[in-house]
Amino acid sequence: ILNVEQSPQSLHVQEGDSTNFTCSFPSSNFYALHWYRWETAKSPEALFVMTLNGDEKKKGRISATLNTKEGYSYLYIKGSQPEDSATYLCAFKAAGNKLTFGGGTRVLVKP
Amino acid sequence: GAGVSQSPSNKVTEKGKDVELRCDPISGHTALYWYRQSLGQGLEFLIYFQGNSAPDKSGLPSDRFSAERTGGSVSTLTIQRTQQEDSAVYLCASSLVGLGADTQYFGPGTRLTVL
Numbered sequence: 001i002l003n004v005e006q007s008p009q010s011l012h013v014q015e016g017d018s019t020n021f022t023c024s025f026p027s028s029n030f031y032a033l034h035w036y037r038w039e040t041a042k043s044p045e046a047l048f049v050m051t052l053n054g055d056e057k058k059k060g061r062i063s064a065t066l067n068t069k070e071g072y073s074y075l076y077i078k079g080s081q082p083e084d085s086a087t088y089l090c091a092f093k094a095a096g097n098k099l100t101f102g103g104g105t106r107v108l109v110k111p
Numbered sequence: 112g113a114g115v116s117q118s119p120s121n122k123v124t125e126k127g128k129d130v131e132l133r134c135d136p137i138s139g140h141t142a143l144y145w146y147r148q149s150l151g152q153g154l155e156f157l158i159y160f161q162g163n164s165a166p167d168k169s170g171l172p173s174d175r176f177s178a179e180r181t182g183g184s185v186s187t188l189t190i191q192r193t194q195q196e197d198s199a200v201y202l203c204a205s206s207l208v209g210l211g212a213d214t215q216y217f218g219p220g221t222r223l224t225v226l
Contacts, residue, residue, distance in 0.1 A: 004153075032212040043115070043217040044154075044202070051212050089154065098167060099215070101146075101154035 002026055004092045006102035013080045013109050020076040021105040023090030027071035034091040034099065035064055035075055044089060047075075080109045113137065115218035117203050123224045124193055132188040132221045134203030140216075142209030143186050145178055149199040157201075160186065161209040193225045 005024045013019045025033065032051050038044040048057040053068040061078045077084050087104040094100075116135045124130050136143050145157040156170040160180040171177070175193075180186040190197055200222050204215040 034215070036217075043219050044204075046214045046216065049212050049214055091154075093212075098156050098159055098170070099144075100156070103153040 002092060002094060002100040004090065004100050004102040006088075006090055006105050008105060009103065010106040010108070013077070013084075013107060015080060015082060015109055015111050017080055018076065018078045019080060019107070020074050021088065021107075023073045023075070023092075023102055025071050025073075025090070025092035025100075025102075026094065027069060029094040030068045030071075030092075031095045032093045033066055033068075033073050034093070035073070036089040036091065037086045038089055038104070039086040047088075075105075077107070080107075082109045082111055085109045115203055115205055115216050117201075117218035117221050119221060120219065121222045121224075123226065125226050126195060127192055129189065129191045130193055130223065132190075132201050132203075132223070134186045134188070134205075134218060136184065136186070136203070136205030137216055138184075140205035140207055141183065142206045142213065142215075143180055144204045144206075144215060145186070145188050146202045146204065147199040148202065149196075154202065157188070159209070190223075193223075195225045198223055198225045 035047040036044040050066040055066040087106045089104045091099040091101045118133045141162045143160040146154045158178045159167040175191045178188045200220045202220045204217045206213040206215045
């Protein structure tokens with residue numbers, strides 16, 4: 001069983017503030033790390049797929065970094081807005097294996 | 112273009128009944144996945160179809176669960192003799208070729224409630 005942990009489970013952010021949270025995964029047999037955003041009553045939406053150690057991806061105010069050697073990825077939200085409120089999921093894929101999702105970080109941006 | 116669609120969006124059933132959940136993937140996507148999210152839990156993999164290959168059923172929680180994918184397109188997840196612990200949101204996703212770095216596109220889910 002692959003252990004994919006996300007922390008914190010939830011966080012409240014004041015509008016305009018920046019925040020970040022973590023996804024931890026096994027450091028061996030790495031193939032890819034996915035990030036998704038899941039807003040209430042909507043489908044999970046793909047944010048990033050990361051495959052290389054040291055990868056940094058950016059989409060608007062959201063960015064992510066990847067460290068495959070130590071088994072973690074950070075997701076950053078700069079200047080949080082209410083529309084950023086969602087659950088952010090990471091998913092790890094080992095070679096020859098299926099995606100294993102973390103439990104998610106629920107972000108609530110307060111106006 | 113059209114995304115992944117699922118039906119029904121909500122299903123309430125009585126314990127012991129059979130249910131069928133449907134997924135229409137994005138046209139041209141060869142890979143199709145079923146997941147579920149139970150209350151307070153993360154997304155749990157159920158089954159994976161890739162082209163004409165035998166499906167990966169390793170995530171199915173019991174033999175009451177089965178899934179088919181007809182003609183490489185529409186998929187049906189069937190739960191027989193439903194139990195209250197089957198209550199969850201069932202999500203379907205599809206991807207172009209089913210590789211690990213392939214983006215999965217999710218449907219809106221079916222919320223199943225077993226009374």
